Amino acid sequence: MSSAVHRRMLKEYMAVQKNAATRPHLELLEPIQEDDLLHWQAILLGTADSAYEGGRFKLDIVIPTNYPIQSPTIRFVTKICHPNVHFKTGEICLDILKSEWTPAWTLESVCVAISSLLTNPEPSSPLNCDAANLLRCGDTAGYNSLVKMYTALYAIGDSDEE
Amino acid sequence: MAMHQFPLLVQWSSVPEIYHGFLSVMDRELEVCIEMASTGTGRTGQTLTKAGPRNTSRSSILSGRVGFLSGSEELKEILSGQETQLQQKMDEAKDMASFLVELVDTLEVTMSNRSAKGDKEKPLRYCTHIMEQLDALGWDRVTLVDQDFSRVQIELCDASQRKHLITARFPPAYPTIPLTIAPLEIPEYEDDQLASQRGLNVGGLSSKQGLALEAAIRQAEGQLEIFREFWDVMQDFDERTWVIDPEKPTRADKMRRCALGNHCSIQVIVQPLSPRSMPDTKLFGPTASIAPMRTKLYQNAGLWDIKKLPRENLEVLLELEGGFPSPISTNKDDINVGCGICYSFRFEGQVPDQLCSHAKCQQPFHRVCLYEWLRSVPTTRQSFHTLFGSCPYCGETITTSAPKT
Numbered sequence: 049m050s051s052a053v054h055r056r057m058l059k060e061y062m063a064v065q066k067n068a069a070t071r072p073h074l075e076l077l078e079p080i081q082e083d084d085l086l087h088w089q090a091i092l093l094g095t096a097d098s099a100y101e102g103g104r105f106k107l108d109i110v111i112p113t114n115y116p117i118q119s120p121t122i123r124f125v126t127k128i129c130h131p132n133v134h135f136k137t138g139e140i141c142l143d144i145l146k147s148e149w150t151p152a153w154t155l156e157s158v159c160v161a162i163s164s165l166l167t168n169p170e171p172s173s174p175l176n177c178d179a180a181n182l183l184r185c186g187d188t189a190g191y192n193s194l195v196k197m198y199t200a201l202y203a204i205g206d207s208d209e210e
Numbered sequence: 211m212a213m214h215q216f217p218l219l220v221q222w223s224s225v226p227e228i229y230h231g232f233l234s235v236m237d238r239e240l241e242v243c244i245e246m247a248s249t250g251t252g253r254t255g256q257t258l259t260k261a262g263p264r265n266t267s268r269s270s271i272l273s274g275r276v277g278f279l280s281g282s283e284e285l286k287e288i289l290s291g292q293e294t295q296l297q298q299k300m301d302e303a304k305d306m307a308s309f310l311v312e313l314v315d316t317l318e319v320t321m322s323n324r325s326a327k328g329d330k331e332k333p334l335r336y337c338t339h340i341m342e343q344l345d346a347l348g349w350d351r352v353t354l355v356d357q358d359f360s361r362v363q364i365e366l367c368d369a370s371q372r373k374h375l376i377t378a379r380f381p382p383a384y385p386t387i388p389l390t391i392a393p394l395e396i397p398e399y400e401d402d403q404l405a406s407q408r409g410l411n412v413g414g415l416s417s418k419q420g421l422a423l424e425a426a427i428r429q430a431e432g433q434l435e436i437f438r439e440f441w442d443v444m445q446d447f448d449e450r451t452w453v454i455d456p457e458k459p460t461r462a463d464k465m466r467r468c469a470l471g472n473h474c475s476i477q478v479i480v481q482p483l484s485p486r487s488m489p490d491t492k493l494f495g496p497t498a499s500i501a502p503m504r505t506k507l508y509q510n511a512g513l514w515d516i517k518k519l520p521r522e523n524l525e526v527l528l529e530l531e532g533g534f535p536s537p538i539s540t541n542k543d544d545i546n547v548g549c550g551i552c553y554s555f556r557f558e559g560q561v562p563d564q565l566c567s568h569a570k571c572q573q574p575f576h577r578v579c580l581y582e583w584l585r586s587v588p589t590t591r592q593s594f595h596t597l598f599g600s601c602p603y604c605g606e607t608i609t610t611s612a613p614k615t
């Protein structure tokens with residue numbers, strides 16, 4: 049492992065621990081195993097007034113060896129119904145993970161951005177066409193009940209398995 | 211004594227014997243033209259003024275037994291008031307060269323006295339006229355007066371105790387030719403009606419013939435009052451938010467871009483003549499983060515209250531609970547004191563010596579880290595060994611060159 053990325057991940061890890069109290073929707077963000085700083089996981093909490101309320105959504109985070117020149121690869125492990133998340137693979141469509149990435153972002157700030165994507169979908173660049181279509185034709189009620197159903201099915205309770 | 215001790219004087223003709231050139235006194239070259247009297251004849255200067263190189267600005271200064279002296283207006287002016295003594299010296303001199311030595315002495319004394327007094331060659335009328343006006347104005351408002359009174363800087367204070375500087379220039383022929391006042395720094399605005407009503411022009415202040423300093427200042431003060439509220443609003447943004455652009459706002463800048471935290475910012479363009487109405491806004495940042503703010507701006511637009519400052523209104527509309535983040539609260543967290551890319555201070559023996567030149571950012575980077583980042587970005591341009599790209603932190607232009615290997 050390149051020592052540069054190792055050192056940066058250590059510093060990010062320390063900062064995450066320090067900031068834990070300041071980000072209510074990020075329940076957890078840490079390396080899966082202590083000796084591998086290039087593989088992390090996170091748990092996002094659905095916000096109270098949204099259709100994701102009560103849900104716990106696990107993210108899998110893979111850090112490339114040339115991080116932060118290259119962005120991390122992040123996908124949802126927990127199945128989630130969202131216009132910008134692929135239902136089967138968990139792939140996320142978010143500008144800062146692609147063209148808008150800069151080394152000024154950290155794993156923590158990216159997770160906060162993903163968390164705000166949950167309540168602010170971008171139906172114009174969909175990975176989940178069913179969800180996006182409901183939003184695009186203005187069927188908010190239909191959209192919300194679909195999201196609630198999947199959240200209850202996959203993200204609520206002790207369903208930590210993939 | 212011979213003429214060769216004046217190296218800047220050149221013999222221009224031998225019959226009659228004429229020298230033309232310069233006398234060098236106190237780092238200044240003063241133009242002179244000298245015609246030697248032919249031995250034994252007492253010719254008068256008047257007949258000789260046309261001799262020597264043509265120069266319309268040269269005028270006759272002295273004539274006597276040893277010859278005739280003409281020179282530039284400058285020289286004539288320096289010597290004014292000393293004509294009698296000089297004539298006496300010329301009459302006593304045994305030849306022109308010895309007179310020139312005396313003349314240079316006189317010039318040295320006169321010019322060093324003058325530069326000590328600092329009034330150079332401005333006539334008394336000019337200075338007293340300006341002094342009278344400054345007296346009337348009050349010297350506490352005068353922040354700068356040039357040595358020769360040609361430029362005066364005056365401090366104006368608006369009703370919100372903000373200081374504004376205006377510069378009045380007095381031409382050499384003042385008061386015959388009127389003074390000019392440099393334009394005040396004011397925002398550009400679109401309202402012809404208002405402009406004509408108040409007799410203003412946007413570019414600055416016009417000074418009509420005979421317009422006294424005091425009147426010009428009253429005109430400027432009227433302008434300050436028009437924009438007072440606009441400046442109140444801008445000052446509030448500057449004091450209560452973290453302005454990332456412009457770096458050093460001027461009194462003319464209508465735009466502010468304020469940090470919102472989490473890589474987001476809002477740009478506002480305030481209308482100078484109705485500064486408390488809702489400004490044009492634009493949000494910057496990752497789509498997912500700014501989308502909810504945009505929604506809030508639209509949904510809460512009805513809450514805009516012109517009795518409040520726009521900064522306060524934006525805090526309400528955007529539902530910023532702790533208000534706009536300040537530079538202190540938003541600035542780099544302590545994990546990031548080293549290089550903004552690798553987060554280390556020392557890396558491969560190097561310290562982060564590449565600084566973002568944007569004053570509010572100044573994020574340091576290692577050359578090798580910044581180079582590697584810029585090279586990976588498709589929009590970076592390269593010219594020879596230099597890369598031109600954007601700072602990963604503030605987005606402003608940043609350049610770096612290839613690290614030495």
Ligand SMILES: [Zn+2]
Nearest residue numbers: 549552576579
């Ligand atoms: Zn570095």
Ligand SMILES: [Zn+2]
Nearest residue numbers: 566571601604
């Ligand atoms: Zn910068």
